[in-house]
Amino acid sequence: MIKRQFIPFGDVKEKKAIIVDSMHPNGLVLSHWRGAPTPAEVRDDTSAAMVLHALRLNLPGLDLPYVTANHFDIDGFVGVWSLLNPEPALENEELLRLMAHIGDFRELDLNHPLAGEALKLVCWLNTRERDMFYAPFAADESEEKEAKRCVDKFRYFLREFGRVLQDPDWEKPVWEEEVADVLIGYRDMYKxxxxxxxxxxxxxxxxxxxxxxxxxxxxxxxxxxxxxxxxxxxxxxxxxxxxxxxxxxxxxxxxxxxxxxxxxxxxxxxxxxxxxxxxxxxxxxxxxxxxxxxxxxxxxxxxxxxxxxxxxxxxxxxxxxxxxxxxxxxxxxxxxxxxxxxxxxxxxxxxxxxx
Structure with missing residues (x-):
């Protein structure tokens, strides 16, 4: 099995890569961005779901050794992590798909059997991102600056996420406040x-x-x-x-x-x-x-x-x-x-x- 490596988005000009949740002509694009040239057979609502679908199909182009994205968010991160960790990604496919959907579209359905675990993981990512780095869109109004600054986020979360995925409760002090906030609001929405x-x-x-x-x-x-x-x-x-x-x-x-x-x-x-x-x-x-x-x-x-x-x-x-x-x-x-x-x-x- 090919061993892939995450690279900064700026490097994709010289290194052909799998481009997640972004667009660039030098590689295989797996992105739900409007107009992205994603192969029709893996089209899905989130970019991460496209990645997981591509892994299951062993889509041509997945033999590229590099993976990149031009910004950090939950959908893009899940897609990048899955390409670097294909076996555990496919073992947890439904959970990862749900994380990407909640992160991007903000639609939480607690009737889903994996919603609680997905919410913990999403809120862990949110909290760590905000506390250790910067909030979404806080880098700058410039996409170029985000593409450079998000590299540190990717490196940290690519290293730590697998451990938390195994048991989110190990990190309960990190996610519990936001999860509680969500659940209180969720209750209000059904009053x-x-x-x-x-x-x-x-x-x-x-x-x-x-x-x-x-x-x-x-x-x-x-x-x-x-x-x-x-x-x-x-x-x-x-x-x-x-x-x-x-x-x-x-x-x-x-x-x-x-x-x-x-x-x-x-x-x-x-x-x-x-x-x-x-x-x-x-x-x-x-x-x-x-x-x-x-x-x-x-x-x-x-x-x-x-x-x-x-x-x-x-x-x-x-x-x-x-x-x-x-x-x-x-x-x-x-x-x-x-x-x-x-x-x-x-x-x-x-x-x-x-x-």
Whole structure:
């Protein structure tokens, strides 16, 4: 069996490699990034799942001696670790697939028999990453700087993860605080005073709940949906596209992203609180529409709703919900869901329907 080695992303120019959760022409790409030239026979929702599928198929190109990625996150790390440790990876395939899904899409389903173990491992990675290195998107706005700085993360976790995978409880003091936070939020999401309204034709779900919770808890109620309007007590709102619409999502068709900026302008025409509605670019990993969102860094936007202030709007909840539903119903009129939208198609569509 070939012995593979992790290399920094910058080295892939000279060394042909397996490229995980990233893109580069010099090697075999196993990535769910939109437009990535991943072989069709291993397409899946996460990059790690593609890697595991490729290992099972012994996909041509896996004989390359080097593995790389241009950023560190749970999905990419699981994919890289699996290529360097193929036998234990395939022995733990379902658990690793679940880790990648929770890490990337933040959809936790505690009914899955391995969800508890996956959550411990994901929270161990999250906590160690934040405490020993830096939080996601904190390296810099520059992808090049992240590609260089993430190497230390990979080296540490590639060395330590196998030990923790064998028994996550060895590291309980590391993960227990975040796991507890997730479970408390998960319980809140299933309380009677948390209300859901689903609009499957729009890919939209509206969640009314008392207070912000950890994303793994919040998005536990959003499986199968791509747009989330969260309405908290006191007329506090956030609207966001999930990461499911940034990647080439394989398991189901999706609608294309529509710019949220015209909706922000419409809300500003009604808002009397003194705050301003802002919307991120549709190419952001998880675009947010919120009051005073322009001051958030990428790191803050990526972080959990519990970590950012959510301002009170003058717009009543029922009116807010109706405005959002009407906006998407108008914009998506005549557009059918499909798999594998290209960014060119998405941008052209937004020009056609008007920003």
């Amino acid at each position: 009677p005073d948390t209300k859901l309204q689903r609009f499957p034709d729009l890919g939209l779900i509206v969640i009314e709940t008392q207070k912000p919770v950890h994303y793994y808890a919040l998005f536990s109620r959003t499986i199968g949906f791509d747009i989330v309007l969260t309405c908290y007590e006191g007329n506090r709102y956030e609207l966001e596209y999930k990461y499911t619409t940034w990647v080439d999502f394989a398991s189901r068709p999706t609608l294309p992203r529509i710019s949220l900026k015209p909706l922000a302008a419409q809300l500003n025409s009604l808002e009397t609180s003194g705050y301003t509605w802002t919307a991120d670019s549709l190419t952001e990993t998880g675009p947010l529409l919120r009051l005073e969102g322009k001051d958030l860094s990428r790191m803050e936007r990526y972080d959990h709703p519990t970590t950012r202030e959510i301002h009170t709007s003058s717009i009543p909840a029922e009116e807010m919900k109706q405005l959002v539903v009407d906006y998407f119903r108008e914009k998506y009129a005549g557009i059918a869901p499909k798999r594998y939208w290209s960014w060119e198609e998405v941008k052209e569509l937004n020009k056609t329907i008007g920003r």
